[in-house]
Amino acid sequence: MTVDPSLAQLSDTLFSIAVALYSVAVVAFSAQLAFGRRPVRQLVPAGGGGATEEVPAAPPRSDRWGLLGLAFTVLGAVVHAGVLVTRGMAADRLPWGNMYEFATAVVLVGVVAYLVLAVRVPALRDIGAFVLAPVVLALVATGLFLYTETGPLVAALRSSWLAVHVSTAILGFGVFFVSGIASVLYLLKLRSDARGAGADGSILSRLPGAVTLDRVAHRTAVFGFPVWTFAVIAGAVWAESAWGRYWGWDPKETWAFIAWVVYAAYLHARTTAGWRGRPAAWVNVVGLAVMVFNLLYVNMVSTGLHSYGGLD
Amino acid sequence: MTTTAPPRPAAAPQPPARPSAGARAWGLWLRWWRRLTAMRTAIVLLFLLALASIPGSLLPQRSLNQNAVRQYYADHPSLAPVLDRLWAFDVFGSPWFAAVYLLLFVSLVGCVVPRLAEHVRALRAAPPPAPRRLLRLPDSGELATPLPAPAALDVVEEELRVRRYRVVRRSGRDGSADPAGSSGMELSAEKGRLKETGNLLFHLSLLALLLGLAGGKLWGYEGSILVTEGRGFCNAFQQYDTHSSGALVDSEDLTPLCVDLVDFQATYEEDLTAASFTADITYGGPDDEGVPTTIGVNDPLRLDGDRVYVTGHGYAPRFTVTLPDGTAFTDVSAPFLPDDQATLASQGALKLPDLGAGAEDQLALEGFFAPTGLMQGGVLTSIDPRPLNPQVAILAYEGYLGLDSGLPQSVYSLDASQIERGRLTEVGGANLSVGETLTLPDGTAVTFTGVDQFAALQFSHDPGQVWVLTAAISLLTGLLALLLVRRERVFARAAPSPGGGTVLSVGSLTRGGGESATSFAELTGRLRAALDERSPTPSAPSPGGATPEPEVPPRDR
Numbered sequence: 038m039t040v041d042p043s044l045a046q047l048s049d050t051l052f053s054i055a056v057a058l059y060s061v062a063v064v065a066f067s068a069q070l071a072f073g074r075r076p077v078r079q080l081v082p083a084g085g086g087g088a089t090e091e092v093p094a095a096p097p098r099s100d101r102w103g104l105l106g107l108a109f110t111v112l113g114a115v116v117h118a119g120v121l122v123t124r125g126m127a128a129d130r131l132p133w134g135n136m137y138e139f140a141t142a143v144v145l146v147g148v149v150a151y152l153v154l155a156v157r158v159p160a161l162r163d164i165g166a167f168v169l170a171p172v173v174l175a176l177v178a179t180g181l182f183l184y185t186e187t188g189p190l191v192a193a194l195r196s197s198w199l200a201v202h203v204s205t206a207i208l209g210f211g212v213f214f215v216s217g218i219a220s221v222l223y224l225l226k227l228r229s230d231a232r233g234a235g236a237d238g239s240i241l242s243r244l245p246g247a248v249t250l251d252r253v254a255h256r257t258a259v260f261g262f263p264v265w266t267f268a269v270i271a272g273a274v275w276a277e278s279a280w281g282r283y284w285g286w287d288p289k290e291t292w293a294f295i296a297w298v299v300y301a302a303y304l305h306a307r308t309t310a311g312w313r314g315r316p317a318a319w320v321n322v323v324g325l326a327v328m329v330f331n332l333l334y335v336n337m338v339s340t341g342l343h344s345y346g347g348l349d
Numbered sequence: 350m351t352t353t354a355p356p357r358p359a360a361a362p363q364p365p366a367r368p369s370a371g372a373r374a375w376g377l378w379l380r381w382w383r384r385l386t387a388m389r390t391a392i393v394l395l396f397l398l399a400l401a402s403i404p405g406s407l408l409p410q411r412s413l414n415q416n417a418v419r420q421y422y423a424d425h426p427s428l429a430p431v432l433d434r435l436w437a438f439d440v441f442g443s444p445w446f447a448a449v450y451l452l453l454f455v456s457l458v459g460c461v462v463p464r465l466a467e468h469v470r471a472l473r474a475a476p477p478p479a480p481r482r483l484l485r486l487p488d489s490g491e492l493a494t495p496l497p498a499p500a501a502l503d504v505v506e507e508e509l510r511v512r513r514y515r516v517v518r519r520s521g522r523d524g525s526a527d528p529a530g531s532s533g534m535e536l537s538a539e540k541g542r543l544k545e546t547g548n549l550l551f552h553l554s555l556l557a558l559l560l561g562l563a564g565g566k567l568w569g570y571e572g573s574i575l576v577t578e579g580r581g582f583c584n585a586f587q588q589y590d591t592h593s594s595g596a597l598v599d600s601e602d603l604t605p606l607c608v609d610l611v612d613f614q615a616t617y618e619e620d621l622t623a624a625s626f627t628a629d630i631t632y633g634g635p636d637d638e639g640v641p642t643t644i645g646v647n648d649p650l651r652l653d654g655d656r657v658y659v660t661g662h663g664y665a666p667r668f669t670v671t672l673p674d675g676t677a678f679t680d681v682s683a684p685f686l687p688d689d690q691a692t693l694a695s696q697g698a699l700k701l702p703d704l705g706a707g708a709e710d711q712l713a714l715e716g717f718f719a720p721t722g723l724m725q726g727g728v729l730t731s732i733d734p735r736p737l738n739p740q741v742a743i744l745a746y747e748g749y750l751g752l753d754s755g756l757p758q759s760v761y762s763l764d765a766s767q768i769e770r771g772r773l774t775e776v777g778g779a780n781l782s783v784g785e786t787l788t789l790p791d792g793t794a795v796t797f798t799g800v801d802q803f804a805a806l807q808f809s810h811d812p813g814q815v816w817v818l819t820a821a822i823s824l825l826t827g828l829l830a831l832l833l834v835r836r837e838r839v840f841a842r843a844a845p846s847p848g849g850g851t852v853l854s855v856g857s858l859t860r861g862g863g864e865s866a867t868s869f870a871e872l873t874g875r876l877r878a879a880l881d882e883r884s885p886t887p888s889a890p891s892p893g894g895a896t897p898e899p900e901v902p903p904r905d906r
């Protein structure tokens with residue numbers, strides 16, 4: 038099981054290309070926001086009554102920017118997937134054996150989740166800049182701080198549970214990532230709505246409505262929660278065969294549990310009087326913060342059995 | 350989503366005058382009980398549980414790493430004892446952590462049991478009657494049809510049954526007359542009760558999981574031991590290097606099992622990443638012929654309720670000690686603990702208390718072992734975890750080791766206090782390759798003869814494990830039903846229209862995510878079509894010449 042250096046090299050190159058493509062997408066989405074139709078009420082004589090009516094502006098140029106942004110996002114996602122595929126081929130294993138690969142895969146899931154949502158709910162295309170900008174930041178940070186040479190896996194990771202546990206953790210994390218962004222945008226939108234900034238053409242006013250954002254946040258979390266639950270259970274099953282106990286309050290386990298509890302609280306809060314709306318959204322944001330903390334702090338600072346980060 | 354609150358037990362009947370102390374206490378108790386079992390309390394408790402586990406991940410924990418706790422004591426001598434008194438180094442065994450999860454447990458029981466009873470009743474009961482103000486439901490609308498009321502409801506019923514609703518027809522609210530003067534006919538339909546079943550299964554599984562976890566902790570135990578090739582151990586606490594056991598474990602009662610390590614292999618990738626550890630062992634009862642098997646990382650020996658794991662490995666350098674009088678102790682060895690997993694540079698001590706006659710004639714070797722040694726600037730280091738060129742850097746001590754002083758001491762290092770007190774003195778030191786000898790001033794020869802591998806083995810007994818796994822699987826199943834299934838209720842009421850024919854009011858109530866408005870619009874669309882199909886002459890004008898009322902679009906959109 039030797040590493041193929043040219044494939045490993047290719048993977049690193051693709052990483053840079055993916056970041057570049059996403060950056061172009063951010064520019065295009067920003068252009069969409071900047072030149073976008075302002076939701077100014079246009080006064081149009083309707084019928085013969087002379088009443089005013091709100092009509093959508095003529096086929097907006099901004100939509101072309103939006104489509105361009107989407108196109109670059111799709112291209113970026115394809116190349117991004119290539120990063121992982123070539124890495125996996127280079128080392129002849131699943132490409133999530135260290136933090137660099139894990140983070141790269143999580144961000145990919147986030148991008149794909151956004152794309153799926155954008156296809157199904159066209160209003161969500163408008164949040165492209167707000168998803169892709171954190172994506173670029175996350176990838177650059179991953180490349181700068183978490184980069185690890187392609188290499189073989191340590192013995193404890195050589196198990197089919199790697200595929201089950203880590204891939205579901207990545208899936209859950211990526212979906213929570215999108216959910217968290219939707220809740221942040223929801224909170225921002227509520228604030229701008231409260232200030233009556235609806236029609237002034239500010240960037241926030243072009244976001245989808247608060248209700249849509251809140252619903253996206255909830256529905257993605259509803260998808261992410263069972264996936265995360267499964268990932269934690271699979272992790273426990275794996276720990277039982279690899280470490281001799283299914284649960285030992287190792288820091289990573291503890292924080293996975295904390296995240297699980299926070300997301301359960303979010304789902305509850307959404308259905309509890311007095312917690313709906315703003316407080317619930319904050320719980321979701323805390324959930325995302327916990328997930329990121331778990332990825333960064335627990336791998337880099339604390340030492341536990343999960344220290345497979347590949348950073349020394 | 351929650352438009353109906355889970356029913357609570359009825360309030361305690363208050364006697365009209367001067368409630369007795371007992372009744373007042375009961376009232377107080379009920380009030381607290383209701384507060385504790387409210388969903389809001391559950392959220393707060395969930396958060397508390399999350400908060401409570403944070404110190405457990407930020408501070409060193411005894412259950413994970415005793416040394417880290419000792420280190421913390423050394424680094425923060427004044428803070429550590431205070432934290433210790435707050436159980437900060439045993440968070441997950443602390444009374445306050447237990448208090449939070451016990452409260453959560455009680456809260457869960459309190460909210461699940463009444464709901465369970467309610468759900469069992471609801472499973473047998475018919476869908477609830479239609480609300481009085483049907484058109485106030487979030488999704489509702491009116492449909493006009495020339496059909497008479499019973500026939501119009503027949504159409505609705507058929508349509509709903511096709512969609513797998515359970516349907517009941519009722520003759521009208523409590524049989525009493527409507528304000529309009531004529532008693533309406535109504536219909537209630539329901540599907541998706543699996544959602545509530547899933548909800549209860551989820552919450553009950555959570556309870557079961559907590560019980561399994563606690564049971565496993567109380568009746569479970571764990572022991573770790575380093576075993577050199579060719580040796581073995583039997584399952585008894587005295588034999589283990591470290592062990593921990595639950596409060597209800599009887600140490601007389603451990604599974605009688607012995608394990609011998611026959612051979613250990615570690616293989617490495619080219620870049621020296623550890624690729625696999627495998628241990629060939631034999632196992633069986635103390636008096637049995639051992640059964641041979643191979644265990645490894647991710648592949649423990651599983652017996653009924655017990656498991657044996659390989660958790661690590663290392664080297665045990667072998668020495669032959671020859672006393673001046675010619676007495677030889679051949680190939681004595683002790684495991685040296687790896688400091689660095691990448692190169693297996695290790696440290697350890699070999700204690701020989703029984704060399705001579707007196708208590709002061711003891712010998713010990715303490716030092717450093719490198720499986721592939723390299724001298725760098727006069728210091729021995731290891732550059733490879735494989736035993737390609739084993740070397741040791743040892744210091745020899747003679748004197749009193751303090752093994753029988755009554756105080757426990759580490760097998761992997763010498764008792765520093767004996768050295769400080771001068772009862773144990775350094776008498777020589779050398780870097781040795783295999784076959785080389787260090788001769789001490791008194792003529793004792795210490796020869797480095799080779800190296801054995803040892804495996805770190807762990808014996809675990811957790812009777813709750815299968816139970817916990819089962820609970821986890823049913824928890825996930827319940828969760829999926831809870832989150833994916835939508836509970837939908839549809840109500841319809843038929844009233845004669847003033848102009849002849851019937852006006853159907855239709856409303857629906859959905860619990861669970863998703864777009865309820867679109868599916869309701871789709872349902873009413875189908876109903877419209879089906880009603881028109883059944884009408885004697887769909888295009889016939891109603892009496893009075895008015896065209897049939899257009900469908901009122903669903904409100905609230």
Ligand code: HEM
Pocket residue numbers: 259298301304305308350351355385386387388390391395453456457460461548552555831832860
């Ligand atoms: C006193 C304790 C609890 C009560 C009274 C309670 C009550 C409920 C109720 C009524 C629902 C249904 C919400 C709805 O569909 O309208 C629910 C859903 C749920 N519960 Fe609990 N629960 C409790 C504790 C817990 C705990 C400890 C957890 C997990 C850590 C949990 C996790 C969930 C989840 C994930 C849902 C799904 C939320 C959704 O429908 O979107 N619950 N709970």
